[in-house]
Amino acid sequence: MSTTTTTKKSWRWLGTLAVLALVQLVSYQNCGSDFIVKDGLSVVSSASLGGACEATLAADFQSSYYSFLKTNCATCHTSRGPGNGAFADGNADLAFSAFLATGHAKIDINATNSAHSGQSGPQNSSAIAVAGQQWDNAAASCKNGGGGGGGSSIMTSEKVMQANATAKDITWNLDTELNQPGNTGGATLTISVREAPSANGTPVYFFSNPRLKGGSRSVNVKGLMIRINGQEQVLGSTWSRVDSTAAAGATVTMSTAQVLLEYTQYSVSDTLSVIIDSVSAQ
Ligand code: HEC
Structure with missing residues (x-):
C-alpha cells in the first residue's frame, strides 16, 4: 500500500463520519400490521379509520x-x-x-x-x-379532523425525484401545483435534492437551498415539511419554521440549512412533496 492510498482512505473515513453525525435516522414502516393508510395521513390504523x-x-x-x-x-x-x-x-x-x-x-x-x-x-x-x-x-x-371543516393542510403535488449524486432542482408552481388553487401570480417554490449513500451504504437524501420566487405579486411562505412518497418525514423538521417573503419577480433563499434523511427504501422513483403552513400573496 502506498502512502497516497492511506491518506485518501483516512480522508474518506473522516468524510463519512461527518455524514453519520448529521444523519437523522428514520425508522420506517415499523408500525403495527394494521398500518394501512400511507397517503397524507400520518399513522392511521384500519381500526381507527372510522x-x-x-x-x-x-x-x-x-x-x-x-x-x-x-x-x-x-x-x-x-x-x-x-x-x-x-x-x-x-x-x-x-x-x-x-x-x-x-x-x-x-x-x-x-x-x-x-x-x-x-x-x-x-x-x-x-x-x-x-x-x-x-x-x-x-x-x-x-x-384535520375528518369530513371537511377546519383548515386543511396545503400540500404540493408529488414529484418523482430521480435523485443522484448531483444536486438537482425540483420546482412547484404555487398557483397550480398545490392541493388547493393558489392566487400568487405564478410564485414558485424550488428545493435542491441529491442522494448519496452513508458509510454503511444506506441511501441518504440531502435537501437544500429552498427558494421562493415571487410571481407578479410579492409572496410570503411559512413552514415547510418534507414528504417522501407521500409520507411526512417528521424528523426532517429543519424548515418547519421558515418564514420568507419574496418581492414580485425576486428570489429569496428560505434557509441555508440542509435536511438530511436516511432512507432505507430508496428508489429512483421516490417522490418529493412539501406540506406548507401558509402561502399568502400581497
Ligand atoms: C398485464 C398485467 C398488469 C396490468 C395491466 C397492470 N399491472 Fe400493475 N402489476 C402487475 C404485476 C404482475 C405486478 C407485480 C410485479 C411488479 O411489481 O411489477 C404489478 C404491480 C403493480 C404495483 C406495485 C404494487 C406494490 O405494492 O408494490 C402497482 C402500484 C401497480 N402494479 C399499478 C398498476 C396500475 C395503476 C395499472 C393500470 C394503469 C397496472 N398496474 C396495470 C401487472 C399488471
Missing part, C-alpha cells in the same frame, strides 16, 4: 381513482389477477382497502410508466394528476 373520515375517503376513492383503475388495470389488479394489489377489483370495498395498502404514490408511478403494462404510460398523466389532487384533498381534510 365514521365520517372513512366515508369521505371511500367516496373520494370512488370519484377519483376507482373508475380509472377499473378501466385500465382490471385485467391484472383484481383478487384473481397476477398484479400485486387488487385495487381495480369489481368489489369497491376490496378495491379501496387494496388502494390504501398500496398507496397512491406507487399507483401514480406505475400508471404512467409504459414499461409497467400495456395500459400504463404518459397518456394517463393528466387523469392521474387530477385524481391525485382530489385524493390528497380528502386525505388532508381527514387528517
